[in-house]
Structures are given as C-alpha cells and as structure tokens.
Amino acid sequence: MTNENPNNDAAAAEKPAGARRRLKSRKMLFFLGLAAIVLAVVLGYPLYLGIMSHESTDDAFVEAHVVSMSPRVAGHVARVPVHDNQWVEKGELLVQVDPRTFEVALDIARARLQSAKAAMEEAEAEVAAARSLMAQRAAALSSNRAAMAQARAGVQEYTAGHDRDENDFKRMDEMVEAGAVSRQEYDHARAQAAVSRAKLQSAKKNIDTQSAQIRQAQASAQAAGDGLRQAQAAVEQRQAEAREAEAQVRQAELDLSYTRITAPCAGFVTKKSVEPGAYVQVGQKLLSVVSRDVWVVANFKETQISGMRPGQPVDIEVDAYPGVDIKGHVDSIQRGTGSRFTLLPPENATGNFIKVVQRVPVKIVLDRPNGEDGRLLAPGMSVIPRVNVAVQSDDNRSACAEQTRATAVQ
CATH class of the missing domain: 2.40.30.170 (Efflux pump adaptor protein, beta barrel domain)
Incomplete structure (x- = not known):
C-alpha cells in the first residue's frame, strides 16, 4: 500500500496558478507597452509633423x-495739449511753440515786401518816362535828318541857280563890252549872280547847322537810351529785391507754421518729455508717435x-x-x-575666422x-x-x- 504526501500535492497545485499569474502579468505589460507605443505615435506624430513643417x-x-517729433524752430513752449499714451489723430496739435516772435517777423517781412513792390513800381514808372523821352529824342533826330535832307536838296537847287546866274553874268560881261546889252541889264545879271551866290552860301551854312543839330540829337538820343537802360536795370534790381522779400515772407510764414507741431499720423503719444514754458531747440526730441x-x-x-x-x-x-x-x-x-x-x-578677411x-x-x-x-x-x-x-x-x-x-x- 502506497503512502501519499499531502505537501507534494499542494506544491503541484500551486505551480499552474503561478504560471497563470505570470502569463497574465506579461499580457498586461504587453498591452500597456502597446498602448504606450500607440499613444506615443498618436501624440508624437503631429509634433513630428509640426517640427518638420514649421x-x-x-x-x-x-x-x-515710431515717429520722433522735434521742433523746426527754437522758442518757448506755449502749451502741450496731449499727455503720455494718448491716442491722437493725424494733424492733431501736439506742441505749440510761442508764435508771437514769428508773427512779428512775418509782419516785418510783409512790410519789406510792400516797400520792395512800391520801389519796383517807381522804377517801372521811370522806365516808362525814359522810354517816352527816348521816343521824343528819336523823333527830334528824325526831324533833324529830314531837315538835313531838305537842306541838301536846297544846296543842289541853289548850286544849279548859281551856276546859271554866273554863266548869264559872264555872257553879259562879254556882251556889255561889245555894247550888245545895256548897262542896266548887265547890273541886273550881276546882282542876280550875287544873290544866287549868297543863297548857295546860306544853304551850305544851313547844312552845317543841320549837321550840328543832328549830332546834338544823336547825343541826346544816346543819353536817353542810356537812361532807359539804367532805368531797366533799376527795375530788374527792384524785381530781385521784391522776389527776395517774397521769399522772406514765405520763410516767415513757414517759421510761423512750424510753431504748431502736429501729429504726422494717427497713433499713441509716447515718451513725452516737454512741458509748457520750457525752451526748446531745433531738433530736440520732444515726444514720439507710435502708429x-x-x-x-x-x-x-x-x-x-x-x-x-x-x-x-x-x-x-x-x-x-x-x-x-x-x-x-x-x-x-x-x-x-x-x-x-x-x-x-565684421571683417572676415583678417585674423582667425x-x-x-x-x-x-x-x-x-x-x-x-x-x-x-x-x-x-x-x-x-x-x-x-x-x-x-x-x-x-x-x-x-x-x-x-x-x-x-x-x-x-x-
């Protein structure tokens, strides 16, 4: 009769149970690892795509x-109607420089412009007077030249009459010796020749007189021309002075407009460093406008x-x-x-790179x-x-x- 050990039976029964637990544990670890892999793939793939595509x-x-605002003219600040971080529209006043000095400068420039225009008008009137005088001198010269032409024509006429009368007198002189003409006719011919000679001499002297008058008229016309040119030069000078005065007026108007510092664009006021009463210089940074x-x-x-x-x-x-x-x-x-x-x-061509x-x-x-x-x-x-x-x-x-x-x- 065989004797069985109860301890051996219990050990044999425990072995299959332990194997089943280990198998179950491995399956669980497998599924957990698989789930972790799937989760890593699901979560990591978009991250991978993001890294590769971004x-x-x-x-x-x-x-x-960011526009830095600075004045274009120096002066004391009259008012600053804005504050830090304020929204401003384009063209809105930011800083007002005291405009009184520039208003006075504008008034002075306008007065100088009026004076320059008056001087220009006076010079233009002198030009008109010089032109009128030149026209008169030119007319006088033309008249003298016409008189000269008439005097020369008279000389030719008197020369012809003188030659005729001289020839008649010579013939009378020959005929009176022969007793062909009377003494009265001879005296008449001699007197006529003397009159013709006197008229010819008078006509020649008239030419000399007309020549002197022409020379005088030419000198007067030249003087009138010089006066006209001087008057025209004076007009050009006055016109230049008037243009300079106009430029000074425009500059004064610009300086006056520069006393108003306005926003160049819509934006926020930032870093305001100016207060009313402060004296500002040209180019000094006052504030910034951020779009x-x-x-x-x-x-x-x-x-x-x-x-x-x-x-x-x-x-x-x-x-x-x-x-x-x-x-x-x-x-x-x-x-x-x-x-x-x-x-x-950096200069990479020198030294160690x-x-x-x-x-x-x-x-x-x-x-x-x-x-x-x-x-x-x-x-x-x-x-x-x-x-x-x-x-x-x-x-x-x-x-x-x-x-x-x-x-x-x-």
Whole structure:
C-alpha cells in the first residue's frame, strides 16, 4: 500500500496558478507597452509633423512706425495739449511753440515786401518816362535828318541857280563890252549872280547847322537810351529785391507754421518729455508717435530660411498673451543678414575666422488689424513666430493680402 504526501500535492497545485499569474502579468505589460507605443505615435506624430513643417525662433519682436517729433524752430513752449499714451489723430496739435516772435517777423517781412513792390513800381514808372523821352529824342533826330535832307536838296537847287546866274553874268560881261546889252541889264545879271551866290552860301551854312543839330540829337538820343537802360536795370534790381522779400515772407510764414507741431499720423503719444514754458531747440526730441500698424521682425537662423516664401502662414505667440495665437503671414525676407548691416560689419578677411550661424530678419505681417481682438501689440514686445514652410505657393500670400485689405475696409 502506497503512502501519499499531502505537501507534494499542494506544491503541484500551486505551480499552474503561478504560471497563470505570470502569463497574465506579461499580457498586461504587453498591452500597456502597446498602448504606450500607440499613444506615443498618436501624440508624437503631429509634433513630428509640426517640427518638420514649421520653423520658429524666439529672437522676434514687434515693430511699428515710431515717429520722433522735434521742433523746426527754437522758442518757448506755449502749451502741450496731449499727455503720455494718448491716442491722437493725424494733424492733431501736439506742441505749440510761442508764435508771437514769428508773427512779428512775418509782419516785418510783409512790410519789406510792400516797400520792395512800391520801389519796383517807381522804377517801372521811370522806365516808362525814359522810354517816352527816348521816343521824343528819336523823333527830334528824325526831324533833324529830314531837315538835313531838305537842306541838301536846297544846296543842289541853289548850286544849279548859281551856276546859271554866273554863266548869264559872264555872257553879259562879254556882251556889255561889245555894247550888245545895256548897262542896266548887265547890273541886273550881276546882282542876280550875287544873290544866287549868297543863297548857295546860306544853304551850305544851313547844312552845317543841320549837321550840328543832328549830332546834338544823336547825343541826346544816346543819353536817353542810356537812361532807359539804367532805368531797366533799376527795375530788374527792384524785381530781385521784391522776389527776395517774397521769399522772406514765405520763410516767415513757414517759421510761423512750424510753431504748431502736429501729429504726422494717427497713433499713441509716447515718451513725452516737454512741458509748457520750457525752451526748446531745433531738433530736440520732444515726444514720439507710435502708429497702431505693427508687424513682427523675426531673426531666423540662415539654416531655417531655405524653405521660407512670402505668403506662408505664421502662428504668432506673444509673451504678453500666453496661450493665444495670432495669425499672420510672411511678407518679405531681408536681402542680407543682420550683421551685414551693422555700423561696423565684421571683417572676415583678417585674423582667425570662426564660423557663426548668421541671422536673417524676416518681416511678418498680421492678418488682422492690431488690437481688433482686444489684444494690442506694442513695439518691442517679444513673440515666438512659427512659420509653416510646407506651404510653397504664393497663392496663400495673395489670399492673406486680400483678407487684410478686406478687413481694413470694414
């Protein structure tokens, strides 16, 4: 008869139960590992796609149009009707310089202009008088020349009469000796010859007189011409003085207008450093006007821009508004690295060269106007842009531009 050990039976029964527990534990670990792998794939694949299709940088800041306002004339400040961070419209008064000094200067310039115009009118009247005198002298010269022509014609006439009478007298002289003519006829011929001779001499003296009168008339006409030219020169001088006076009036008007410093564009008043009563110099910075229109300048590494194109969409995360993504698009890429446009560009041709990855500024424009969603961006804010470089077509840029224009019109 065989004796059975109860301890051996219990050990044999425990072995299958332990194997089942180990098998169950392995299955559970397998399923947990599989679930972890699936979860890692589900969660990691979008992250992988995002890393492969997006480029981002934390070297990015908000930029805007910042206009520094400074006076163009020196003087005391009369009033400053704005305060820091105030919104102003284009053309709104920012600073008023005391205009009284410039108003007086304008009055003086206008008085000088009136005096110059009066002097010019007087000079023009002198020119008219000189022209009238010259016309009179020219008429007198023409009259003297006509008289000279008449005198010469008279000389010719008297010469012919004198020759005739002389010939008649000579014939009478021959005939009187022969007794062919009477003594009375002879005396008459001699008297007639003497009269013709006297008339011829008088006509010749008249020519001399007319010549002297012509010379005098020519001298008078030349003097009148010189006077006319002098008067015309005086008119030109007065006209130049009048133009100079007009320029001084315009300059005085400009100086007076410069006493009103107005906003060149709509924006916010920033860094106001002027108060009423202060004396300001030309070019002194008084305040700045920051436009509402902003954009982002992101300095990407040169190894990141190979796939960037204008128009690609950008998600912008602003440090001031965590958890909020602002939509934008790439506007342009600067043609040159940031170091190339510094004040002192590096000279790599001298000394030892160490290669450093350069940064290229990329301009990113917002798709919606700044502050439309209640989140106002200011220049200098830090942002983190993520550019979707998977979009290679410029069609998206056109769509973004159209959307921006449509939003601006609304």
